[in-house]
Amino acid sequence: xxxIIQFPFYFLEEGxxxxxxxxxxxxxxxxxxxxxxxxxLIPFFVGxxxxxxxxxxxxxxISFTSMNGFQTFSEATNVGLGNFSTLLKNTPLFITSIxxxxxxxxxxxxxxxxMALILAAWWTNRKxxxxxxxxxxxxxxxxxxxxxASIAALFLGIFGYPNGPANLLLTNLHIIxxxxxxxxxxxxxxxxxxxxxxxxxxGSTAIVLVAGISSIDDALFEAARIDGASDGQIFRKxxxxxxxxxxxxxxxxSFVGGLQVFDIPYLLSSGxxxxxxxxxxxxxxxxxQAFQYRNYGIAAAASVILLIxxxxxxxxxxxxxxxRTSNKDLVGGKD
Numbered sequence: 001x002x003x004i005i006q007f008p009f010y011f012l013e014e015g016x017x018x019x020x021x022x023x024x025x026x027x028x029x030x031x032x033x034x035x036x037x038x039x040x041l042i043p044f045f046v047g048x049x050x051x052x053x054x055x056x057x058x059x060x061x062i063s064f065t066s067m068n069g070f071q072t073f074s075e076a077t078n079v080g081l082g083n084f085s086t087l088l089k090n091t092p093l094f095i096t097s098i099x100x101x102x103x104x105x106x107x108x109x110x111x112x113x114x115m116a117l118i119l120a121a122w123w124t125n126r127k128x129x130x131x132x133x134x135x136x137x138x139x140x141x142x143x144x145x146x147x148x149a150s151i152a153a154l155f156l157g158i159f160g161y162p163n164g165p166a167n168l169l170l171t172n173l174h175i176i177x178x179x180x181x182x183x184x185x186x187x188x189x190x191x192x193x194x195x196x197x198x199x200x201x202x203g204s205t206a207i208v209l210v211a212g213i214s215s216i217d218d219a220l221f222e223a224a225r226i227d228g229a230s231d232g233q234i235f236r237k238x239x240x241x242x243x244x245x246x247x248x249x250x251x252x253x254s255f256v257g258g259l260q261v262f263d264i265p266y267l268l269s270s271g272x273x274x275x276x277x278x279x280x281x282x283x284x285x286x287x288x289q290a291f292q293y294r295n296y297g298i299a300a301a302a303s304v305i306l307l308i309x310x311x312x313x314x315x316x317x318x319x320x321x322x323x324r325t326s327n328k329d330l331v332g333g334k335d
Contacts, residue, residue, distance in 0.1 A: 056307070062300035069294025076297065083301035094302060096277055097285040098309075104190065104265070104281065105258025108197040113250065115202045120209035121235055137210070140203030151200070152267035155192060159183065186278040189268060193279060196264050205250055212246030213239060248321050256310045262287065282306055 063083055067076035087094045119140065123133050130136075143151075159166045162179035170176045182188035216239065224234045240247075262283035265273065271288075273280025282302065290299035 059300040059303050062296055063304045065297050067296045083297045097280050097282045101282045108194045109254050112198050112202045116205035116209050119206040123210050124213045143200045144204045148263035184275050189279050193264050212243050216242050252314050259310055
């Protein structure tokens with residue numbers, strides 16, 4: 001009798017053990033397959049080490065030497081902070097290049113973010129229900145996909161002197177009495193560069209902002225409309241505050257990219273940064289020092305300064321945003 005009663009329990013226990021073994025084997029198989037995911041990360045880490053981390057470390061090392069085109073790193077003399085002192089105290093062109101870079105970036109970023117916010121608000125507004133949103137997003141994003149060399153060549157032709165289409169149009173409309181040499185004018189050249197940077201990037205920025213707005217809970221907008229809030233009030237009181245992290249991300253990435261602006265100013269000024277060094281950017285300074293004058297130590301020091309500026313501004317902005325967010329959370333918690 002006892003044997004009959006105990007048999008099923010023994011059978012069940014043995015079955016449970018088999019199930020446990022099966023689950024354990026499946027878990028091991030799953031973990032083994034998971035390892036393959038790490039293998040796919042190897043190319044990323046190899047690329048990061050070879051093309052980013054190593055050049056940064058090597059540039060920092062070179063920045064403390066007198067290395068030039070006729071010396072190897074081992075032959076170069078250690079000058080300490082001499083290159084940094086030379087740049088900051090005895091190289092006015094370096095200071096000018098920083099000023100030009102910040103000016104060109106600031107004057108294209110402000111209209112860029114404003115236009116991107118307007119487009120993002122239109123594309124995500126359910127009341128307007130605009131048709132063909134996907135088509136227009138593609139159209140506005142297209143300039144970002146065109147090579148800078150092609151754009152520069154196009155605008156060199158459009159604003160060419162004296163027979164470029166822009167000069168012919170302005171002359172025929174009697175806006176100007178004689179052809180204007182845009183690329184010999186400081187603000188003429190700067191305006192073209194600012195417009196091109198704006199035109200190439202505002203569509204991309206708008207799409208990023210659209211993604212940010214789409215992630216906001218629709219219930220917040222619906223509750224605000226029920227309470228009688230207008231579209232403008234909803235945008236100012238709900239959309240913009242909740243969109244602040246995306247705007248901050250856009251600001252930082254745009255700033256870092258703006259510090260490295262090179263192609264458009266270089267191509268439009270034929271590498272001279274003219275007229276009167278008004279479009280001579282920090283990236284152009286580094287390029288010319290390294291590949292034209294072979295002053296690798298000076299070029300590396302300028303690159304390190306660029307890296308420090310980008311790092312300081314990025315960290316300061318993120319900390320400022322985090323502190324403001326935490327303070328608001330504390331105030332909200334007290335309320």
